[in-house]
Amino acid sequence: MPEAEKNKVEFGLRNLYYAVVTETEEDGLTFGTPKKWSGAVSITMDKSGDMVRFKADDVDYYTSPNNQGYEGTLTVALVPDSFKEEVLGEKKTENGVMIESTDAKIKRVALMFEFQGDKKAIRHLLYYCSVDRPSVASTTKDSGEPNTVELAIVASPRPDNNVVKAKTTEEINAELYDSWFTKVYEEKDEESLGN
Known part of the structure; x- marks a missing residue:
């Protein structure tokens, strides 16, 4: 197989x-x-979790990274009504009105996205994300620049296995790469892939 x-x-x-x-x-x-x-x-996700340092004998006797996932911002053109209903817990009435309530139960999501590369796009997956509801804002149209919406996101470790994220590499199985956005990748599913 060629490199x-x-x-x-x-x-x-x-x-x-x-x-x-x-x-x-x-x-x-x-x-x-x-x-x-x-x-x-755009998406900007900064690492979450500080370096643990234990001092003894006048030195850093023990140090360890503390991986708490990532937190950051997702900027989009619009938040679709389907996302507002399914994830943010808003309700759409029969007559097409979206209602936001303080009693809404916000659900977690897996986020998948792709960065382009000069040879091949790299596909990413954040497994266990909390998304905060967006602010409401707009400005008078004078420049032709459309508004955007920012959502605060926290990507935590999964509670079942502590996995935070996954991403494709240049050596990825072609079948898995092509189907990346059809199903959330789970390592246990690799056994069914043809190599």
Whole structure:
């Protein structure tokens, strides 16, 4: 098998998908079918968790990274009503009115997206994300620049196995790469892939 060409750079953001997370005692953590979310502008996820340092004998006697996942911002053109209903817990009436309530139960999601590369796009997956509701804002149209919406996101470790994220590499199985956005990747599913 020829060696895969490696990216020298990455850029851009596209192919944003979300999958609703369900947690039950019987089934544990399960993921819904990923849904496309058009209009991705940018995503910035900073690592969460400080370096643990224990001082003894006048030195750093023990140090260890504390991986608490990531937190950051997703900027999009619009938040679709389907996301507001399924994830943010808003309700759409029969006459087409969206209602937001303080009693809304916000669900966690898996977020999937893609960065372009000079050779091949790298696909990413954040398994267990909390998404805060967006602010309401707009400005008088004078420049032709459309508004964008920012959502605060916390990507925590999964409660069932502490996994935070996954991403594709240049050596990824072609079948898995092509189907990345059809189902949330689980390592246990690799046994069914043809190599």
